[in-house]
Amino acid sequence: MHWPTPRSAYIHVPFCRHRCGYCNFSVVADRDDLMDRYLAAIDQELDRLAGIANRPPVLDTLFVGGGTPTHLPIARLQRFLQSLRRRFDLADGFEWTMEANPEDITAEKLDVMSGFGVNRVSLGIQSFDDRKLAVLERSHSGQSAAEVIQQVAAQIPNVSIDLIFAAPGETVSAWAEDLRIAASLPITHVSTYSLTYEKGTSFWTRRHRGDLSEVDESTEIAMYDLGREVFAAAGLRHYEISNFAKSGFRCRHNLAYWQGDPWYAAGPGAAAFVDGQRVMNHRSTTTYLKRIESGGNPIAESETIVAEEAAREGAAFGVRMIDGVDLSQIRARTGIDISSLCAASLDHLRSQGLINRTADHIQLTPRGVHFADAVARELLS
Ligand code: SF4
Numbered sequence: 001m002h003w004p005t006p007r008s009a010y011i012h013v014p015f016c017r018h019r020c021g022y023c024n025f026s027v028v029a030d031r032d033d034l035m036d037r038y039l040a041a042i043d044q045e046l047d048r049l050a051g052i053a054n055r056p057p058v059l060d061t062l063f064v065g066g067g068t069p070t071h072l073p074i075a076r077l078q079r080f081l082q083s084l085r086r087r088f089d090l091a092d093g094f095e096w097t098m099e100a101n102p103e104d105i106t107a108e109k110l111d112v113m114s115g116f117g118v119n120r121v122s123l124g125i126q127s128f129d130d131r132k133l134a135v136l137e138r139s140h141s142g143q144s145a146a147e148v149i150q151q152v153a154a155q156i157p158n159v160s161i162d163l164i165f166a167a168p169g170e171t172v173s174a175w176a177e178d179l180r181i182a183a184s185l186p187i188t189h190v191s192t193y194s195l196t197y198e199k200g201t202s203f204w205t206r207r208h209r210g211d212l213s214e215v216d217e218s219t220e221i222a223m224y225d226l227g228r229e230v231f232a233a234a235g236l237r238h239y240e241i242s243n244f245a246k247s248g249f250r251c252r253h254n255l256a257y258w259q260g261d262p263w264y265a266a267g268p269g270a271a272a273f274v275d276g277q278r279v280m281n282h283r284s285t286t287t288y289l290k291r292i293e294s295g296g297n298p299i300a301e302s303e304t305i306v307a308e309e310a311a312r313e314g315a316a317f318g319v320r321m322i323d324g325v326d327l328s329q330i331r332a333r334t335g336i337d338i339s340s341l342c343a344a345s346l347d348h349l350r351s352q353g354l355i356n357r358t359a360d361h362i363q364l365t366p367r368g369v370h371f372a373d374a375v376a377r378e379l380l381s
Pocket of ligand 1: 015016017018019020023024025027066067068101124
């Protein structure tokens, strides 16, 4: 199978002020003392990456995520962005996203970001309700979140926000207020996630102890459907299970992942997909740093993706797109015919009323939209 040269890159910045109780990302909280070592290490990793490509890779999309990239103080932020600009060429019409938290945003940081070419900001808002923000252990207020969205949009007018629903104790009417405020603000894109309790997080432990209780499934479904309704009315089209966008503002970086395109990656816990190899760096920031500082390799895991796996993943991610997935594109890319490979699964999913299917196209039904994870799992198995 021929793998195209990546046109996307993901860079992971692990620093946060505090680890939120539900978070299981590769994060170091309250370890700003590691920032200079991180900046030196990421520079080396990017150097190596440019060396492999034999020239600065040309990118259509660059995504800087975390952690909280904007937690870097201004001088370090400049050094970091310089390092990225030196290592990558950005193609005409590029999309450069940077994740940010409201409490870090200043006019000076926004100037630096836009000066280097960042043209999309993804804000970790989660809610506008102070009580819910406290439960989620977020350090901003609802009022400051709304103000920051306005401030960012005035300087970098492509703002995405993340919102969490089904937090402990949350009601549908409280969520409706979050949605109302979000829809009234100058955003181009929203991602909504129901709160999950991941093993290894303090929320997981607290739920087991009975300190936190999950919202029941029917309330969670009502919240999800309300999000679809409110954002549709605000001109934010539902295009992927968890994502809504104004026309022309879908996240091109995530679309590349979902379409099975390859990408480069760097930083602790970052996963890359290059030449049919999926590799993941050490999740521990200190292990990542030690590996690079000793001239070693930061990779913790790697696997070869064969054509059948690539085709199954293409179907599983593709079916999460609200418009559905074109199987002929997967066949052209991988040489695998999903209609034959997954014939029994497709029949089963259709008989359950979860997908509609024509010869070369599958799409979730309105009922299937609520069971997208189960549909994806069946296509992968
Ligand atoms: S700010 Fe985001 S990345 Fe950092 S700990 Fe909280 S949820 Fe995780």
